[in-house]
Every structure is written in structure tokens, then in C-alpha cells.
Amino acid sequence: MKEPSHPQAERPHRPGSDRVFYVCLGLLGGTYVLLLAATVGADLFYTTPGHFWRALQSPEIRQAIRLSLLSCTLTTLLSLWVAVPIGYLMTHVRFRGQALLDALLDIPIVLPPLVIGLSLLILFQAPPLRALERVFPVTYAVPSIILAQFMVAAAFAVRTMRATFEQISPRPEQVALTLGCSRSEAFWRVVLPSARRGILTAATLAWARALGEFGPILIFSGATRMKTEVLPTTVFLELSVGNLEAAVAVSLLMIIAAVAVLLLVRGYGLNATLNRPL
Amino acid sequence: MIELDHLTLRVGTFVLRDLSCRVPRGCHVALMGRTGAGKTTLLEAICGLRPVLSGSIRIDGRDVTREPPGARGVGFVPQDAALFEHLTVRQNLAFALEVRRWPAARIATRVEELASWLGLRLLLDRLPQGLSGGEAQRVALGRALAFHPPVLCLDEPLSALDDETRWEIAEVLIDIRRRTGVTLLHITHNRHEAARLADPILLLRDGRIESTPVSAA
Numbered sequence: 001m002k003e004p005s006h007p008q009a010e011r012p013h014r015p016g017s018d019r020v021f022y023v024c025l026g027l028l029g030g031t032y033v034l035l036l037a038a039t040v041g042a043d044l045f046y047t048t049p050g051h052f053w054r055a056l057q058s059p060e061i062r063q064a065i066r067l068s069l070l071s072c073t074l075t076t077l078l079s080l081w082v083a084v085p086i087g088y089l090m091t092h093v094r095f096r097g098q099a100l101l102d103a104l105l106d107i108p109i110v111l112p113p114l115v116i117g118l119s120l121l122i123l124f125q126a127p128p129l130r131a132l133e134r135v136f137p138v139t140y141a142v143p144s145i146i147l148a149q150f151m152v153a154a155a156f157a158v159r160t161m162r163a164t165f166e167q168i169s170p171r172p173e174q175v176a177l178t179l180g181c182s183r184s185e186a187f188w189r190v191v192l193p194s195a196r197r198g199i200l201t202a203a204t205l206a207w208a209r210a211l212g213e214f215g216p217i218l219i220f221s222g223a224t225r226m227k228t229e230v231l232p233t234t235v236f237l238e239l240s241v242g243n244l245e246a247a248v249a250v251s252l253l254m255i256i257a258a259v260a261v262l263l264l265v266r267g268y269g270l271n272a273t274l275n276r277p278l
Numbered sequence: 279m280i281e282l283d284h285l286t287l288r289v290g291t292f293v294l295r296d297l298s299c300r301v302p303r304g305c306h307v308a309l310m311g312r313t314g315a316g317k318t319t320l321l322e323a324i325c326g327l328r329p330v331l332s333g334s335i336r337i338d339g340r341d342v343t344r345e346p347p348g349a350r351g352v353g354f355v356p357q358d359a360a361l362f363e364h365l366t367v368r369q370n371l372a373f374a375l376e377v378r379r380w381p382a383a384r385i386a387t388r389v390e391e392l393a394s395w396l397g398l399r400l401l402l403d404r405l406p407q408g409l410s411g412g413e414a415q416r417v418a419l420g421r422a423l424a425f426h427p428p429v430l431c432l433d434e435p436l437s438a439l440d441d442e443t444r445w446e447i448a449e450v451l452i453d454i455r456r457r458t459g460v461t462l463l464h465i466t467h468n469r470h471e472a473a474r475l476a477d478p479i480l481l482l483r484d485g486r487i488e489s490t491p492v493s494a495a
Contacts, residue, residue, distance in 0.1 A: 171360035174327050179374035180348035180425065189373075193364040 040255060047248045055249035060225050061234055065253070067142070068230040072210040075149040079157035079206035080199060087161025088187070108155035116151050117219030120144070124220075140222045145230060148216035153206035160205055164198025165191075204266070208258055231257075279303040280324065280429055280461060282487075285333035287316070287323050294320060296333070299480060299487045303338065303428070306455050306462040308472035311482035317465045320482065321431050324463065325354045338428050348377075350429075353422030353460075357434040359414040361406035367417050368393075368402040374425040392420040395457075396450065412443035416450060423454065430454070432464040436471055444471070451475055 055061050090102065108116060123129060124139045138144050168191065176186035192199075214232035221228040223237055231254050238247035280301040287294040294316045301307045309317050322328040324335055326347030334343045342350040361370055371392050375385045393399045396416045406414060415435055422430060432451075436444045448471065455462055466472050472479050481488040 169358075169360065171356045171358060172362055174322075174325075174347075175354055175356065175360045175421075176362075176373070176377075177327065177347040178325050178350075178352060178354040179421070180377040182346070182348070185377060189377075190362055193362075196364075 043248050043252050043255070047245060047252060051245040051249045052252065055246050055253065058246070060229065061246070061250060063226050064229045064231050064234045064250075067145070067228075068211060068257075071142070071145045071149055071230060072207050074146050075153050075210040076157075076203050076206045078146070078150050079154040079210075080203055082154055083157035083161040083202055083206075084192075084195075084199065086158050087165045088191070090162050091165040105155060105158050108152050109159070113152060113213065113215030114219060117148055117216030120148060120151065120216060120220045139220065140224070140228060142221075142228065144221040145217055145228055148220045149210035149213045151216060152213055153209040156209050157202040157206040160202035161195070161198060164195050164202070167198075168194050204262060207261055211254060211258055211261075279336075279338050280463060281334075281336040281339075282324075283334045283336070285320075285323070285335065286331040287319055287328060288331050289316075289319050289328065292316065292319070294482075294485050297485075297487050298333075299489065301461055301463060301480075303461055304455070304459045305478070306451070306464065306476050308476035308479045309463060309465045309482060310467065310469075310472060310479055313467075315482045316485065317482050318433055321354075321433055321463065321465055324350075324429075325352050325431055326350050327354075351427045353425075353427040353430040355415070355418045355422050355430070355432045355435050357437060359406075359411075359418035359435075361409075361414055361417055361421070363406050366403050366405055367398055367409070370406065370417055370421050371398070371402075371424055373421060378425060388424060392424060395453075396420045410443070411439045412446055415439065415447050419447075419450060419454065423458065423460070426458070427460065429461045429463065432462065434465050434467070437467065448474055 086105065090098070090105075121139065124133065124144075129138075133139060136143070138147065172190050172194065173186045176190045177183070181189060212232060213230075214236065217228070217230060217233060218236070223229060223233045225237065229237065231250055234250045235247045235254075238244075238250065280299075282297050282299050285294070285297040287297075297320065309321070311317050319328060323330055326342070326345060326349075330343055334341055336342065337351055342352075347354075362373065365373070368389055371389045372385050375388060380388070389402070390399075393402055396419065398413070398416060398420060401409065401413060401417070406417065409417065418435075419430075435451075436447055439447060451462065451464070452475065454460060462475075464472075464476065478489050
């Protein structure tokens with residue numbers, strides 16, 4: 001049967017311009033980028049090189065920088081230490097109560113940071129941990145900073161590693177098993193190298209989270225100068241005594257440190273991807 | 279030789295029940311069937327990648343039903359080749375031998391041998407991401423054959439290739455069988471491919487295996 005002719009159907013269809021679509025997306029996303037740039041710009045214009053220099057000369061701030069770098073790095077290593085095995089197990093093993101465990105792992109992401117600090121403080125009041133503290137002081141000492149940062153940063157690292165392992169095809173691992181690998185050999189030789197971009201992302205995220213952590217540290221570690229003072233604590237302390245210039249200078253320092261680490265790690269990640277042979 | 283004896287497999291609610299067949303040593307068998315018939319599931323069970331509910335799998339007379347994949351002597355080539363992307367072609371070919379802790383000199387000799395045979399000599403120091411589909415399949419075949427397995431399981435190894443490359447790899451499979459005497463179990467949807475390469479065709483239908491001579495396929 002002949003299809004009835006429609007004069008309108010003969011006209012070539014002309015889809016709308018892609019440019020309008022991209023401009024709309026750009027406008028929507030651009031507002032956020034603008035806000036970000038404006039806040040950094042506001043900090044930059046508020047401070048002067050003199051403020052910045054004076055902040056860097058302060059022994060308290062120098063100590064806070066050192067402690068921040070040390071605690072963030074240790075927190076990152078600890079976060080990866082738990083995130084890689086949890087991420088792998090959660091994607092490769094099915095077990096009863098998995099949904100509950102999944103929710104538990106997300107608690108540090110959704111809880112207010114102050115609550116995490118409070119929970120840690122209460123936990124370390126329990127008799128066994130109190131006994132431990134007599135030998136190895138944690139609360140209001142440097143280990144408490146690392147523990148507080150770790151509680152939050154590890155949750156983000158776990159999420160990232162889980163997404164990473166979910167995206168990796170199981171086929172190469174299965175082939176490795178048929179080629180004679182045990183499960184652990186296949187993990188070390190095939191799965192882990194395939195996950196290295198994810199590991200790098202998890203490390204970056206954990207480091208950045210740890211650097212910005214303040215709430216749990218304030219509760220669990222206190223804000224004692226030259227002892228438990230990390231950069232966010234410095235901003236808080238300087239603000240509390242009305243030294244806005246120093247607070248802004250330290251904030252800028254944190255922005256610079258975070259951007260430098262992100263660029264460094266991402267640059268290395270890109271190189272590692274481009275030059276893959278080990 | 280592959281022998282399946284009353285094999286029952288379950289994946290979720292899907293069940294392959296009471297499968298029995300015998301593939302003689304050195305035979306190239308095409309495993310055919312509709313999408314979702316359970317061909318890959320069966321192949322994975324033979325490779326040891328899926329647990330068996332009941333029945334047994336024997337490779338060259340040895341019961342491997344409860345053996346781990348690496349102890350079965352089955353080389354596996356999946357559809358997408360699944361090369362190890364972080365390793366060079368040379369390292370991919372040497373993988374099974376390094377796992378088996380062969381001496382370095384013996385590994386080097388075997389890799390050279392495989393590379394010459396499969397036309398991979400110029401690619402040895404390349405990474406898999408730059409290889410064409412045909413090259414990747416040849417590397418996957420070499421990697422699976424490196425440790426001299428008596429059985430090679432191929433999951434649609436030619437399906438993602440263009441016509442010219444497909445027949446080129448088909449020739450490689452014929453050559454592999456001639457040179458090594460390996461038993462080949464090969465999943466395919468392509469009857470021409472099956473007719474060109476296989477002796478009998480095993481048809482997986484309604485959860486059962488039917489054997490068909492090539493001419494009748």
C-alpha cells in the first residue's frame with residue numbers, strides 16, 4: 001500500500017542550534033564557577049603581600065603548616081589502607097547485611113563534622129581506650145588530629161575506591177585466574193594496577209578533605225597553639241582574636257596548598273596514564 | 279579432551295541442567311545457541327570461573343570440577359581479549375609463565391617463540407591500548423597458549439573483528455590447532471565461522487546440549 005504523502009513531511013527537518021544548548025549549560029554552571037572565583041578573588045584583594053609574609057613568619061602558623069602537612073599525609077595513607085580493601089570487598093563479595101554496612105560507611109559523609117568529633121571524644125572516654133591513653137595519649141594530642149581527619153577522609157576514599165572497582169571490568173582478573181594466579185596474585189598483579197587512577201583520586205580527595213577538616217578536630221583535639229593547631233584551627237584562632245588579616249592570609253595559604261596538591265597529583269596521574277609501562 | 283558429566287549450573291534464576299558431552303582431544307568444537315542460552319556460563323564453568331551445582335568436568339581424564347581456575351590447564355580468551363592494559367605485549371605473553379615462576383631465560387625463549395609464530399615481534403614493547411582488534415586477539419591467544427594448556431576456551435573471539443581480520447584470526451586458530459593439538463571450545467554465533475573451523479557443533483538449546491555435525495548446521 002502506498003504511503004499517503006504529507007506535504008509537511010517533505011520539508012527537511014532542521015534541529016535547533018547546539019550553541020543555545022551549550023550556552024544554557026554554561027550559564028547554569030558558570031554561576032557556580034563565578035562564585036568560586038569571586039570568593040578566592042575577595043580573599044586575594046583583602047590581603048597584601050605584607051600580611052602574607054607576616055603570617056608565614058609567625059612560629060605558630062609555621063608549626064600549624066608543618067602539622068597540617070604531616071597529619072594530612074598520614075591521614076591519606078591510612079585512608080587508602082582501609083579504602084582499597086573495603087572498596088574491593090564491597091564490589092566483589094555479596095554477603096548478608098551488605099546494605100547496612102554500605103549505609104554505615106556513608107555515615108561520616110552525612111553526619112555534621114562536630115558530631116564526629118563528639119562521638120570520638122565519647123568513644124575515648126570508654127574504659128579500655130582510657131587505659132590506652134595513659135600509655136599513648138590520643139585525645140587533645142597529635143594522634144587525635146589524624147584520627148579526626150581520618151574518620152571523614154576515609155569515608156570519601158572508600159566511596160571513590162568502590163566506584164573505581166565497580167568500573168573495572170572483571171574479565172582481566174578472571175583471565176589472570178585462568179593463567180595460574182590465586183585471587184590475591186590477580187589482585188596485586190592485575191586489579192590494583194588497573195585501579196591506580198582511582199587510588200590517586202581517592203588519595204587526592206582524602207588529602208583535600210583532611211586539610212579542610214575543622215569541626216571534629218576542634219572537639220576531639222582542642223585548639224592549643226603549637227600543639228594541636230592545624231591550619232583551619234589557625235583561621236579560627238586568628239578570627240577569634242580579631243586578626244582578620246592573618247586569618248585571610250592563612251586561608252589563602254590553604255587554597256594555594258590545596259590547588260598545588262590537586263594540580264601536582266592530577267598532573268602525575270595524567271603522566272602515569274600516558275606513560276603506562278611500569 | 280573435555281568431558282561434562284550431568285553438569286548443572288545456576289546463575290541467579292537461570293539454570294543449565296544435566297549437561298553431558300565429550301569433546302575428543304585435539305577437536306575444535308563450536309558452541310552455538312541463542313543469546314542468553316548459557317554458552318558463556320558453560321564456558322566460564324569449564325574455566326573454573328563459575329561454581330558447579332552438581333555433576334563433573336574432566337579435562338584430559340582429570341576431574342577438575344573443584345579445582346581453581348589456574349590449576350585446570352584451560353586457556354581462556356574472552357570476547358574483548360581483556361589484555362592487561364598496564365603491561366606491554368611482551369609482559370602479557372609472559373604473564374602465565376611468571377606466575378608459574380619459570381626461569382627468566384625460558385620465559386624469554388617462549389615469548390620469542392610465541393611472538394614469531396603469531397606475528398607479534400614488532401609489537402612486543404607496545405601497550406595494548408594502541409593495538410588493533412586483530413593484534414589484540416593474537417596477543418590474547420598467545421597469552422592463553424603460553425603455558426601449553428591442553429584446552430583453549432574462546433568466547434566469541436572473532437565477533438568484534440572486521441571481515442578481513444576475522445578470517446586472518448580464523449587462520450591463526452587453524453594453525454594453533456595444527457601445531458599444538460590443543461582442544462578448542464569456541465563460542466560463536468556465526469555459522470560460516472563454525473563451518474570453517476569446527477568439527478562438530480554443540481548447540482545449547484533450552485538448557486540442554488545437542489550435538490550437530492558441521493554439515494547439518
